[in-house]
Amino acid sequence: MSQEGYEKLVAELQHLESVERPRASAAIAEAVDKGDLSENSEYDAAKEAQRHLEAKINEMKMTIAHAKIVDTSRLSNEAVQIMSTVEMTNLKDKSKMKYTIVSETEANLKQGKISIKTPIAQGLLNKKVGDVVEIEIPRGTIQLRIDNISIDV
Structure with a gap:
C-alpha cells in the first residue's frame, strides 16, 4: 500500500479507538441505567454496535500489522x-x-x-x-x- 494509504488507515484506527470506542461504552452504560436488561432493546443494540466496532478495529490492526508500504x-x-x-x-x-x-x-x-x-x-x-x-x-x-x-x- 502507499504511504498515504497507510497513514489514513492508522488515523482511522486511532479515531475508532479514541472516539468511537468510548462512545460505544457510554451507549452501553446509558442502556444499563435504564434497568432490566432482559427486555432492553437499547442495550442489545449498543452491545451489537460495540461488537461490530471491535471487529473493525481488530481487522484494521491486522491490516496495519501486515501492510507493506510501496516505495x-x-x-x-x-x-x-x-x-x-x-x-x-x-x-x-x-x-x-x-x-x-x-x-x-x-x-x-x-x-x-x-x-x-x-x-x-x-x-x-x-x-x-x-x-x-x-x-x-x-x-x-x-x-x-x-x-x-x-x-x-
Whole structure:
C-alpha cells in the first residue's frame, strides 16, 4: 500500500479507538441505567454496535500489522504493477479508461483507484504499453489496449 494509504488507515484506527470506542461504552452504560436488561432493546443494540466496532478495529490492526508500504520511487512504468496508473482503451466501444491499481484498503472507484484483486487489475498486471488484454468481468469479456503506464509519486 502507499504511504498515504497507510497513514489514513492508522488515523482511522486511532479515531475508532479514541472516539468511537468510548462512545460505544457510554451507549452501553446509558442502556444499563435504564434497568432490566432482559427486555432492553437499547442495550442489545449498543452491545451489537460495540461488537461490530471491535471487529473493525481488530481487522484494521491486522491490516496495519501486515501492510507493506510501496516505495514509489523504485517502481518502473515499463509494465503494469501495483501503484501504476494505467490509461487504456476499450476496443469494443473505443471508450477511454484510467485507473490506478492500489491495495484493497485504498480502493475507491470514484477516485479511479481499483483494488489489485479486481479482475481488471489482475488482467493488466505485468502487461506493457500497446498490449491488448482480454479480461473476464461479470458482464462478459472485454478487450483493453494499454495506452500509457505511469507512476504517480
